[in-house]
Amino acid sequence: MRTIEGKNPVKEALKSGAKITEVYISNSAKDKETAQIIDLCRQNGVVVKFVDKHKIYKMAQTKNPQGVIAIAHEFEYCDIDDILFEAKKSGEEPFLVLLDGITDPQNFGSIIRSAHLCGVHGIVIETRNSCPVTPAVEKASAGAVEYMKIARVVNLRRTIEELKEKGIWVFAADANGSKPVYECDFTIPTCVVIGSEGKGITRLVKEGADFLIKIPQKGYVNSFNASVAAGIIFFEVLKQRLKEGEIKGALDG
Incomplete structure (x- = not known):
């Protein structure tokens, strides 16, 4: 599994049909873009988990995950x-x-x-x-x-x-x-x-x-x-x- 971190990357991954199992969102994230991500999760049947922002940072592999991390299948390379x-x-x-x-x-x-x-x-x-x-x-x-x-x-x-x-x-x-x-x-x-x-x-x-x-x-x-x-x-x-x-x-x- 891999993580997709940040609002725009997660949003685009959801829109593209990437194989995402769950999305973690900080309890403090209340902006419009986060609301769009939640709607996309519902449309795609993806589980949303609201957690403390400190857990988001512990999970992250990048410096600023913007309060949103998706757990997805490994990236599929092609021929x-x-x-x-x-x-x-x-x-x-x-x-x-x-x-x-x-x-x-x-x-x-x-x-x-x-x-x-x-x-x-x-x-x-x-x-x-x-x-x-x-x-x-x-x-x-x-x-x-x-x-x-x-x-x-x-x-x-x-x-x-x-x-x-x-x-x-x-x-x-x-x-x-x-x-x-x-x-x-x-x-x-x-x-x-x-x-x-x-x-x-x-x-x-x-x-x-x-x-x-x-x-x-x-x-x-x-x-x-x-x-x-x-x-x-x-x-x-x-x-x-x-x-x-x-x-x-x-x-x-």
Whole structure:
């Protein structure tokens, strides 16, 4: 079992149909958002337990659970084929994200949130040297993780070769890349690779990419934060696909 902590993550988990067994709510939580969570629990047949706020903090794995913790089944990772099927089902060209060595839960959660909002069909992480889905990731994603397909693989380079065999083009973000992000064609089947803070993309993964892409920048520091860089690139993909009229259900604001 796992915990989902914080009002928005718990609310989104309930709305997404996540397998939640019970929700603990602080006796002192009387706000509108907590009332919405209680209503969602009733609609989904989820047991609600009102407890002292100190018990909430003892149960929590994050610093501020906001008086709400859900107990849910473990996060279910998927296969690459599940992600590709999601793209096919939506009638869109595949848009995958591969994370190379992202170990910080805040970065991972923020990337998931941006990915969900920009139409990414699924995220691929490595079983080693990568942050798994944790309560901190869930909270940083504002609940978006419940809507995102995430696959875990043993070898990223091998996965890249398999994706290329399926006709997917691999764009690796690199501060020294030769191709500006706005010159790339992201309307084709796309996999964007984001590397870790400081180290960037590993050599073998970089060698497997079709394109090394960069984000134009000014200033003296050498690169964007990983989650910020990811958001910029994801939005460029979304923008191009909106122009092509490909994205289904996109909102203008």
